[in-house]
Amino acid sequence: MSMNAIKAIAFDLDGTLIDSVPDLAAATNALLAELGFAACSETEVRSWVGNGAKKLVQRALVAKSDREIDDDYLQQVLPLFMTHYQANLQQHSRLYDGVLEVLTQLKQAGFALAVVTNKPYKFTVPLLQAFGLDGLFDVVLGGDSLAKMKPDPMPLNHLLAHWQLGQHQLLMVGDSKNDIFAAKSAGIAVIGLTYGYNYGEDISLSGPDAVCEQFSNILAHVNHRPNEME
Structure with a gap:
């Protein structure tokens, strides 16, 4: 073309x-810690981004909880991620x-x-x-x-x-x-x-x-x- x-x-x-992955990784780890799950690496987050915040959170929770995440639970925790990302926005990007x-x-x-x-x-x-x-x-x-x-x-x-x-x-x-x-x-x-x-x-x-x-x-x-x- x-x-x-x-x-x-x-x-x-x-x-x-x-x-922006460093900021997203910090927010993701803050969410995982709040929910009692193991931390993720920046490399993992790089492989999860690209389809919006909701999909990032879903991929992180599936990886660290080792179970399927239903939409109701995802909608419940998504605002927590948004709060953590707001706190980390442009801190490391x-x-x-x-x-x-x-x-x-x-x-x-x-x-x-x-x-x-x-x-x-x-x-x-x-x-x-x-x-x-x-x-x-x-x-x-x-x-x-x-x-x-x-x-x-x-x-x-x-x-x-x-x-x-x-x-x-x-x-x-x-x-x-x-x-x-x-x-x-x-x-x-x-x-x-x-x-x-x-x-x-x-x-x-x-x-x-x-x-x-x-x-x-x-x-x-x-x-x-x-x-x-x-």
């Missing part, structure tokens, strides 16, 4: 712009190399930028603010901003409608097969990053249009100055 006509770019957050510089360059060049993440919205905005990224994005969609989240294409279809763009004019950039599948379902181009969280799988196996090992590499795949947004 050609990327020559791209006017807008949607970015995943965790594992793409920010390495870090921006990946080149992110601020590249996003600034893309913004100055005239691209419309969005964040499309499965992280709850109430955590997404403070995290962007903490790293000085909030002013660079025209739209921020959390995992609970719409009725469905990635890998469903709804958030990307929402952007196409919001900006009145053709499918060939929107690009998705992410580190997970959830990003790749959402983009493919929406009929848009997608770049897969190798350094993030993808359940231990090679991102190229999901068939992105391009694969980049560093965030700055995405600049080679888009025109440096798009036509003005209509």
Whole structure:
């Protein structure tokens, strides 16, 4: 798929712009300790993230309780996790190399930028603010901003409608097969990053249009100055 006509770019957050696993691991361990379960490692948490907070908690509880977790119990403990994550938000996270510089360059060049993440919205905005990224994005969609989240294409279809763009004019950039599948379902181009969280799988196996090992590499795949947004 050609990327020559791209006017807008949607970015995943965790594992793409920010390495947030250290904070998520701290919150997960605080929850496990409160519930009387054994602690988890940061490596384990890296393999559990990508489908939103609820799925992360479910995977952690199944792994450490060694039993199935029903939805009623999950709904009961999820607010506890949210409290622990709020307390640990941006305590240990870090921006990946080149992110601020590249996003600034893309913004100055005239691209419309969005964040499309499965992280709850109430955590997404403070995290962007903490790293000085909030002013660079025209739209921020959390995992609970719409009725469905990635890998469903709804958030990307929402952007196409919001900006009145053709499918060939929107690009998705992410580190997970959830990003790749959402983009493919929406009929848009997608770049897969190798350094993030993808359940231990090679991102190229999901068939992105391009694969980049560093965030700055995405600049080679888009025109440096798009036509003005209509």
